[in-house]
Amino acid sequence: MKKRLFSIFTTIILIVGILTGCSKDTVTKSKNIKESKESTIKIGASLVPHSEILEFVKPKLKKKGINIEIVTIDDDGQLNQALEEKQIDANFFQHVPYLESISKERGYDFSVVGNIHIEPIGFYSKSIKTIEEIKKGSKIAIPDNPSNEYRALVLLESNGLIKLRPGIEDYSATPKDIVENPKNLEFVEVDSGQLTRVLQDVEGAVINTNRVLEANIDPETAIFREDATSPYSNVVVVRKEDENKEEIKKLVESLTSDDIKDFIKEKYGSAVIPAF
Incomplete structure (x- = not known):
């Protein structure tokens, strides 16, 4: 009888161990799946106000599973070259006439995915x-x-x-x-x-x-x-093949939200005007 009870007890321990192991595996796999859903995009930007606007939108994008890394350099003119060379995934510093001018000169094939704000010259x-x-x-x-x-x-x-x-x-x-x-x-x-x-x-x-x-x-x-009728709105630019990426769509969606509109108006007043 004792041997039988011992055998039953051993079997129960083995089953519990197996179930516990499966549970841990499930948690680990679930965690890995969650982590794999997060992505990071690099955005080249002017220091002010572009990078400040991006910093404000960071937490909102984080909740959507997107981390953004903001890249600023002294010479904004290099940000298109950085995008062309795939050092960054998008840039946010220029208006369309400048983009058209520089693209014609250097042969860039970029897409504008969002109009964000106007900085009246x-x-x-x-x-x-x-x-x-x-x-x-x-x-x-x-x-x-x-x-x-x-x-x-x-x-x-x-x-x-x-x-x-x-x-x-x-x-x-x-x-x-x-x-x-x-x-x-x-x-x-x-x-x-x-x-x-x-x-x-x-x-x-x-x-x-x-x-x-x-x-x-x-x-x-x-x-x-200039007044608010200026055609020189600052835009988010990406390589043409990336314009339909989900991360890019969520980035633009966040940058054209009411929260951003309020932030721009409160922080910059008439110096920066939302373009959406």
């Missing part, structure tokens, strides 16, 4: 307070890349300082395209990243808002700037 000065104070022969600094140079010249034209030749359709213009310059203004073409640094050497400069924010200049000090 503005005219800033350390020496004057109003447009009427701009003197004849004044030096005015403008961005030296094609799309932003055109954008700056159009802003100056809309405020009556110059007139461009008619028929410009490719978002590309230089001071050579000015047909009327009543104040005989002298235009200095400067790298976009250096415009805030040359302000003390010129009477005024047309500067992108992200550069102004990076330099801790109050955007409200702009003497004049």
Whole structure:
């Protein structure tokens, strides 16, 4: 009888051990499946406001199983090359006219997957307070890349300082395209990243808002700037073959939510305007 009881007891222990082992295996497999559902995407971005917007959206994407790694570099112009070379999965720093200009020049085959915000370009000065104070022969600094140079010249034209030749359709213009310059203004073409640094050497400069924010200049000090009708919304860009990836769709979905709209309005005021 004792032998029989011992045999039954041993069998029960073995069954419990097997069931426990199966349970552990199930938990481990479940954990591995959960971990495998998480993915990471690298996004190249300008420091301000782009990376700050991405930082805000990080927790929301984390809940959806997506980790984002934000890559910032001093020269934003390298972010398209990084995307082309698959060093990053998306970038968020540019507007469509710039993308079209640089893609034509370098043969990029990218897709725009989301319009996020507009940074109205503005005219800033350390020496004057109003447009009427701009003197004849004044030096005015403008961005030296094609799309932003055109954008700056159009802003100056809309405020009556110059007139461009008619028929410009490719978002590309230089001071050579000015047909009327009543104040005989002298235009200095400067790298976009250096415009805030040359302000003390010129009477005024047309500067992108992200550069102004990076330099801790109050955007409200702009003497004049674009309004909300600007076509230069900043966009999320990916390689064409990746535009339908689930991670990319969720990224754009999060970046165009009401939470982001409220965040942009609260943090940046009129300096950054939601484009969705």
